Amino acid sequence: MTGPDAIPEATPPADGAPAAAPLVDTHCHLDFPDYDEDRDRVVQAAREAGVVAMITIGIDLASSRRAVELAERYPEVYAAVGIHPLSAAEVTPTALDELRRLAQHPRVVAIGEIGLDYYRDRVPAAEQRRAFRAQLELAVECGLPVVIHNREAEADVWDELARMAEGAPLRGVMHCFGAGSDWARRFCELGLYIGLDGPVTFKNGERAREVARTVSEDRLLVETDAPFLAPHPYRGRRNQPAWVRLVAQRIAVERGRSLPDIARQTTANAARLFGLPLGA
Ligand SMILES: [Zn+2]
Ligand SMILES: [Zn+2]
Incomplete structure (x- = not known):
């Protein structure tokens, strides 16, 4: 067998970087x-690929505990x-x-993922907004940044965040940002960061690449x-933190910079936003 599928799952890409x-x-x-x-092996592969920190994100109470x-x-x-x-x-x-109790734990660095998801109308918007607002208030109370999930709901997400920003400075990230560069600018104006992942490497990822450039x-x-959105050339496979390098690499190309430059900058940004104790 040849091609990417022949590469063992946990081996970082041998691309010379x-x-x-x-x-x-x-x-x-x-x-x-x-x-x-193979969780130990996945974490080890990330280490070997130079991933100095990983933030694992809760999606409900059970996964937050885990x-x-x-x-x-x-x-x-x-x-x-x-x-x-x-x-x-x-x-x-x-x-x-x-959540308030879990958030006191010294290894908890954010409240998330919270937000709005209007794709396919699976949960009524009013119900989602109630849950979003309650958790935004919790984040402010705990003094933690937020990890925001937005899918086809950017106008309402922006409204909720702007409302919060009136009372207290907002800290957080719009994760897996897919809403284009104009919205990216508007969210940055509110004080948020922009998270990019696999789609910047996809054939049809021009929208994400425009954000990566601007x-x-x-x-x-x-x-x-991970485990979703594995970057090219692994698209469709189980994703893993080691492959964040492929995302950074593509962003470096788009911005005309080196991978070490993008790595240094995005690592410093992550350390600043989440208060990670990363020495260098
Ligand atoms: Zn997620
Ligand atoms: Zn998400």
Whole structure:
């Protein structure tokens, strides 16, 4: 067998770029059952690929608890806790109390992923907005940044964030940003960062690449959203944090910069936003 499928799953791509360029995968889902068979190996592969930190993101209460456990187990892993808009019904006062408790853990660096997802109308918008607002308020209360999921809901996400920004300075990231460069600029004006992942490498990823070229350098973050959205040439396979390098590499090409430059900048941005104790 030849081609990318012949490469063992956890081997970082041998593309000649120095593995030493430190990277942060600011958004992955390491608690998913996709990694139950080989989680240690996946984390080790990330280490070997120069990934100095990974933030594993909760999508509901159960995964938020697991995210905290993983952050306790692996020194490079940090956790975000939160309830995804497609599970908005789970956001009850009891659930918010538990998130508040989890958020006190020293390895929890953000509230997320939270936001709005209008793709296919799976959960009523009013229900999603209620859950989003409650968790935004929790983040402000806890003094943590937010990890925002937006799918076809940018106008309403912007409204909610602008409303919060009136009361307190906003800190957070628009993860897996797919809404184009005009919206990217508007979210940056609110104080947010922009997270880019696999789609910048896709054939049909021009919209994400335009954002990669135009977003202000001090607001750019890289992520994988693993196990989803594996970058080219692994598209369609199970994604993993080691492959965040392929995302950074494509952004470097788009911006006419070197991979170590983009790595240094996005790592500094991640450290600043999430308060990660990354020495160099
Ligand atoms: Zn998401
Ligand atoms: Zn996600």
